[in-house]
Structure formats: structure tokens, C-alpha cells
Amino acid sequence: MFNNKELFKTVFKEQLVSRLGRSMEDATAGDIYKILGGLIREWVGQEWAKTNQNYRVQQEKQIYYFSIEFLIGRLLGNNLLNLGILKTVQDGLLDLGWDLEQIEEQEPDAGLGNGGLGRLAACFLDSLASLKYPGHGCGIRYKYGLFEQKIVDGDQVELPDNWLQKSCVWEEQRLDERVEVCFWGRVEVREKNGSPVFDTVNCEKVWAVPYDVPIIGYDSSIVNTLRLWSAQPSIDPSVIKSGEFNRHDRFLDYTRSVESISEFLYPDDSSYEGRLLRLKQQYFLCSAGIQNILRSFDKLELSYTKLPDKVAIHINDTHPVLVIPELMRILMDEKGYGWDEAWDITTRTVSYTNHTLLSEALETWPVHMVRELLPRVYMIIEEMNKRFCGMLLERYADRQYLVSQMAIIEHDQIKMAHLAVVGSHSVNGVAELHTKLLKGSVMKPFDDLFPERFNNKTNGITHRRWLMHSNSKLSHLINESIGTEWIKHPQQLLQLKSFKDDAAFQEQIMNIKRNNKLRLAAYIAQKQGITVDPDSIFDVQVKRLHGYKRQLMNILHVMHLYNEIKDAPTADHVPRTFIFAAKAAPGYLLAKSIIKLINVVADVVNKDPEVNSKLKVLFLENYSVSLAERIIPAANVSEQISTAGKEASGTGNMKFMMNGALTIGTLDGANVEMYEMLGDDNMFLFGLRSEEVLEFYKHGGYLARDVYEQEPWIKRVIDQLVVPGPFCTYDREFELIFQSILEHNDEYFVLYDLDSYAKAQAAINEAYLNPQDWASKSIVNIACSGRFSSDGTIHQYAEDIWDIRQVQPSNFV
Numbered sequence: 001m002f003n004n005k006e007l008f009k010t011v012f013k014e015q016l017v018s019r020l021g022r023s024m025e026d027a028t029a030g031d032i033y034k035i036l037g038g039l040i041r042e043w044v045g046q047e048w049a050k051t052n053q054n055y056r057v058q059q060e061k062q063i064y065y066f067s068i069e070f071l072i073g074r075l076l077g078n079n080l081l082n083l084g085i086l087k088t089v090q091d092g093l094l095d096l097g098w099d100l101e102q103i104e105e106q107e108p109d110a111g112l113g114n115g116g117l118g119r120l121a122a123c124f125l126d127s128l129a130s131l132k133y134p135g136h137g138c139g140i141r142y143k144y145g146l147f148e149q150k151i152v153d154g155d156q157v158e159l160p161d162n163w164l165q166k167s168c169v170w171e172e173q174r175l176d177e178r179v180e181v182c183f184w185g186r187v188e189v190r191e192k193n194g195s196p197v198f199d200t201v202n203c204e205k206v207w208a209v210p211y212d213v214p215i216i217g218y219d220s221s222i223v224n225t226l227r228l229w230s231a232q233p234s235i236d237p238s239v240i241k242s243g244e245f246n247r248h249d250r251f252l253d254y255t256r257s258v259e260s261i262s263e264f265l266y267p268d269d270s271s272y273e274g275r276l277l278r279l280k281q282q283y284f285l286c287s288a289g290i291q292n293i294l295r296s297f298d299k300l301e302l303s304y305t306k307l308p309d310k311v312a313i314h315i316n317d318t319h320p321v322l323v324i325p326e327l328m329r330i331l332m333d334e335k336g337y338g339w340d341e342a343w344d345i346t347t348r349t350v351s352y353t354n355h356t357l358l359s360e361a362l363e364t365w366p367v368h369m370v371r372e373l374l375p376r377v378y379m380i381i382e383e384m385n386k387r388f389c390g391m392l393l394e395r396y397a398d399r400q401y402l403v404s405q406m407a408i409i410e411h412d413q414i415k416m417a418h419l420a421v422v423g424s425h426s427v428n429g430v431a432e433l434h435t436k437l438l439k440g441s442v443m444k445p446f447d448d449l450f451p452e453r454f455n456n457k458t459n460g461i462t463h464r465r466w467l468m469h470s471n472s473k474l475s476h477l478i479n480e481s482i483g484t485e486w487i488k489h490p491q492q493l494l495q496l497k498s499f500k501d502d503a504a505f506q507e508q509i510m511n512i513k514r515n516n517k518l519r520l521a522a523y524i525a526q527k528q529g530i531t532v533d534p535d536s537i538f539d540v541q542v543k544r545l546h547g548y549k550r551q552l553m554n555i556l557h558v559m560h561l562y563n564e565i566k567d568a569p570t571a572d573h574v575p576r577t578f579i580f581a582a583k584a585a586p587g588y589l590l591a592k593s594i595i596k597l598i599n600v601v602a603d604v605v606n607k608d609p610e611v612n613s614k615l616k617v618l619f620l621e622n623y624s625v626s627l628a629e630r631i632i633p634a635a636n637v638s639e640q641i642s643t644a645g646k647e648a649s650g651t652g653n654m655k656f657m658m659n660g661a662l663t664i665g666t667l668d669g670a671n672v673e674m675y676e677m678l679g680d681d682n683m684f685l686f687g688l689r690s691e692e693v694l695e696f697y698k699h700g701g702y703l704a705r706d707v708y709e710q711e712p713w714i715k716r717v718i719d720q721l722v723v724p725g726p727f728c729t730y731d732r733e734f735e736l737i738f739q740s741i742l743e744h745n746d747e748y749f750v751l752y753d754l755d756s757y758a759k760a761q762a763a764i765n766e767a768y769l770n771p772q773d774w775a776s777k778s779i780v781n782i783a784c785s786g787r788f789s790s791d792g793t794i795h796q797y798a799e800d801i802w803d804i805r806q807v808q809p810s811n812f813v
């Protein structure tokens, strides 16, 4: 049906009438989306069933990727692309009077994540299915995703993201596969055949109901599964009879408290939120996921000692680390294994990715909280700690301080990262620099103890979403130039290098970029009524708002440019459009105040006729995957300016590179690997190196006030934060920002790097004045970006960590 346009049109019209009772003439865009989504979902059903059946029959080893976040975004366009039916559907809809792009926009963005970590999980699922690996996601079906951001009078306002309101066309509820998860209660020990048996009594039971989303591979005939768990009340009749719920309000309390488990995603990025509900979410995900894995494994009728041969479990950061004690619990309490055997099975099955070195983001949980909420799991963690410390005591008899430093439990806190390292067989960082710092600092004693456990897997992004789908014109140009082999082997993009000095190719690259800029300009005009100059440099910083990402440095530099223009209005300036988009955690006041500052500066700059032909500033509200797909293809400059050593990898940097933007950046995260390929000719580096930052943290020697006093233009912009003038309407309006720099001595070295940043920005102006040369650099960036396809990353995980194989659907029964 989807390979024949006329047939598609006929079926489509029939479905519209029979399902919705609407004729084509009366249909809305929402109707078209619903019918199209439903048709595709049904169409992939066959291959979905077939994939699962074959995984079972052929007993392929499966990888389950556990993540508290999956930032998948919209699926319609990508599903059409991966199924190879985009063109038929696009043309068919056009005949029926509809533009596919407009239909895609009907889909709510599945925002079940905060930022990079959740988006990584989504890119990995796309690569797993496209490369024919048996790999599945395991997550939570939050009723409300990351909040919707509105900007009101320059301030961020958070609204609930009710993404399920219109019902999700992709998901499939599987009530028959629900499992029970237990909280609270008390552990009772009894004896059976001379061994202790542990029962948890009086616990609160909760149903975990799975909702499955098909993950469709690109031209692979593979449909894997993202299984998202939803919490529902579990009413055991015996419990009701026993009088537990004899009071109406207690029943309501119970229902409310259960439903709250999968109600909303914690909106915090890069900082740790230690609340009971979050712990409940984490255990809920882990327990449901592990029970589900073991139930599938049971069908193979193998001994559990074979579990590591058939199953790999990966935890995306420490949020799902309770899979370790939960697997231990089931193996010991339900399957009858002793500690040593259960331990061997568990550690050979689980692997862990570390995502951050920021101490404020390293998870710890108070012992009392875990002990009360999860009494049996706590006993197991305590035993792990006891055994691990016992081993350390023996080994480090001469260095006892290492024992408390490395313990899993210390000062009544459970250190989740330690639990993850001790209970798994692989620990990876997400970029070369990050892994080096991980091994050299936070995890140094663990690396000394288990050197074979640590490894690097540099993050990646799926080129299908971030190039083929979001920038189809560029994708087609690449096909015309080097053929289509790069689609399956993205490293082949390197062949584009030979076109870097080809004038005709440069021209085409520039045309595509200009068209993308026009499209973004139209969106900006529609949303904000502001016109931007498509020939100005589109300079973009889009990512979560955080001190270490240094949006502040960017906007302070914009204030400086404004001052320069005001001082000499007739001087020459290369026109720039600075574009920001970022959500701040609701309780992160400094971040919110930076959003306000950006909006205030934008307002002043855009309204000033002396300035606004050379400089514009935009803050686009509600940064999300779909907004990223719209902005990134239109960027000329990519701002990756984090304090060196703070950004573990970054993936935004890779998306921009793949779309031909040039990066201004620090030597941080994966920028380091980008720089290795691009060199100074194709990238604009500036600022402190991570070793220098570390040196300052250790030994001091930096005073922000010195920079402030010695550099007049810097003093001027800092003063403009608190002294009434163009950017400050009342006395000390941006005091919080001012203090963060001068009172708290500029934790993120914004002032230290500001001058070097301004110089790199000046170099960008120079380079942009030579369009051919700029195009050439842009081509080199695209050519080198194949290295950052998540396909390469997933191959490495598959070989080095998971030991899984690509399947051949041609052999499927």
C-alpha cells in the first residue's frame, strides 16, 4: 500500500471515513495525522511481531538500555524515512491537498527527557534498530514530560506538558504483561533447608503496566521496542477485606500516591534531586524492567547462570542503578541462588555509563530513606558494601583511608556511582577527555582497583534524524555528490572533503543554508513578529541553561557589541543574529535570571534603530527536539563554550557540525575530538584548558575582580547589570548575576575567558567576509561529522561492552 501512491490515497480516504466519519474535504490536519499515524503503526505490526518472534526463536542475546529519560521527540517523519516510504506518502498527501510537514507538526513532541542524556538514549535506539541489533529501551511513561516553557515579560514560566492529551498513536498498552512492584513493608527471615529465606511482608503493591513503542530501523526490517512503564493501583481483594482500605479517603490516598510515581519527569538537568518520589520512580523502573527481562528469559528454559550470555543490561547514568540489587534480590530470594553465584551473574550482565563529573549531580541517597522504602534491597546494598569494604581492608591494609573513600555507604549516604562501578563489569565515560578526567579524578581509586573495567565510548547522534530528516536538501545534495553509501556508512561523508574547493558545490551548500535560514526567519517572524536578516551570521546557542554552559558569557559579549555599535554607529560591522533557546530548572534562580537578561538585551537591541540592522538577539521559547530540528540546519555558528572539563561530551555540538555550522568552542567534551579532525582552520577555539581550570580550583590564583578592574569593556558590561541604563531598569536588577561573578568569584570562569572569546568572535567575522572560504570550512565540518554518528558509537558498545551481534532478518522464519 505504501509503495503505491494511488493505492495509498484510496486506502487513506477510506480510513478517514470509516475511522473518523469524516470526508477528505472536512478533515483537519489533526485528523490527517491521526489516520496516517494509525496506518503506519498498523503496517509495522507485522515486522514488529516478526522481529520479536525471531529474537525468541533464535535466542539472540538482547541488550536492554535502562534510562530514566528518553527524549524521543516526534516519530512520524522519522518512521516514514526509516520505512523508506517518505516520498510516496509525501506525494500522496500533496495530491490530497496536504503538506506533510504541516501534518508532522500535529504530533506532540514526546519530551520524556531533560536534554543530552535523554536524547542520547533516543539516538541509540534508532541506531540499534537500524544496525539490526537486538536492543530495547526501558523507561517510564511520564504522564507529563518536561515542562512547556513560555516567556512572559522576559521571564520563564513553566506549564505542564500534557503530551498524552491527544493520545499517542504509536504506543501499545500491554496489560497482560504488567508486573507488580513492592514498596515499604518489613523483611521477615525464616529458615528453609537450613538456609535463611527473606520475605517482605505488608508492602504496598503497585502495578507497572507496559506501553510499547515500536522502534523502526532504517531499511533494516527490524522493529525493536521501547517499553515505557506506567504505575497503576493494584488492589488485592485480600488487602481490601483485611480492612486496609475500609476508609474511602485512604483508598484515594493510595491511588493518588501510586499514580504520582509515573506522573511527571523531574525537570532537573545536571543537578541532583534527592526526593522520595524520585527514588520511587527509579526503583519502579528497575524492578519492572528486571522482572520483565527475567520473564522473557524464562521462556528460553535455560539456567540463570546463562543470563549474561543472553542478556546485557545497560544503565544510562546511575538513575537505574537499583537494577543491580534488584537482580540480586530476585536471583537469591526467588530463584534460590547463593550470594556468590548471584553476584557473578549480576556483574557479568550489567554495564554503566557515567555522564557527569559535576559533584552536585552525583547521586546519593540517605540510608534511612532506602531502608524504609526498599527494606530488602537495602539489606542487599548493605551486604555489597560489607563485602566490598572487607576486600578493600585486606588489599589496602596500609592505606585504610581508601576504604572510606571508596565505600558504597558512607556517613549514612549511599553513593550510587560507587554502587554502579562495583556491581557492573564495564564503566564508560562519554568522550575521551571526560573518560580521562573520570579515571584521573572522581573514579581514580576505582580505576586503580579495576583498570579493565573503565573505557571510553564517545557519544554520537543519529544522522537519520539530524541530517536526513531535519535537513533533507543537504542530504540530497550529498547523495548527488558522493552517492548514498554514507547513509549506511556515515564515515563515508569524508569523501565530501574533495568538494571543499569546488565552487559549484560551495554555491549549493550556501544556497541550502540560506534556504534553511529563510525558513527559520519565517518561524521567528510568525512567533515573535521580528524580522531577521538572512544574510547576517546566524549564531546559535541552544541547550539547557546552566552556569557551566556559559550562556552568560555569550550574552555579556552581545552587550559589549551593542556598546561598540552605540559608541561608533557608522563603523562597519558584520551583521549577526544571536539565537538562544534554553530551559532552566524551575528552582535554578541564577539560570532564570540569565534567561531574563537575554530577553532584556534582546528587547533593547532589536528595538534600537541604530543597532538592529547589525545586531539582533532572539530567545526562542520552549527548546525541544522539534525546535532543535528547525534551528540547527539554519545555523552558521555553533556556540559550544562550556567551562573546560565540565561538559562531559555534548551532542548538540555534533548536530551543528553535521549541518555545516562552524563551532566556536572550548576544548571540552567531544569538542576535543572535533578539533582533532578539524584543526584551527575549521574551528574557532578559545579559552582555558581543562588542566588550567583544575589548577585554579586546586590552588586558587584567579580573582574575577582583577579582570573586572583591568579590562574596561568588561567592567562596563558587568556594571550595566546593576546600574540603571540600557539593560537594567531599576537599581541592581541583575544583582544575582553580578554577585555570582564578583562575590562568588565566577565559578565558571566567565570573565577569565571573556576576552579570548571576544577575539575568537572577531575571527569569525573575518572569516565570514570570505563566503567561499566559509563554505569550504562548512563542507569540511560536514565531511568530518560522520565520525559522530551514533551508529559508530553503538557498534563499539556492541563489541566492547555488550557482546551482541547484528541479526540477519533474511534468516528470519
Ligand SMILES: *Cc1c(COP(=O)(O)O)cnc(C)c1O
Residues within 6 Å of the ligand: 114, 115, 116, 119, 542, 543, 544, 623, 624, 625, 628, 649, 650, 651, 652, 653, 655
Ligand atoms: C541534542 C539536544 C540536547 C543536548 O544539547 P547539548 O548542547 O549537548 O547540551 C538538549 N536538548 C535537546 C532538545 C537536544 O536535541
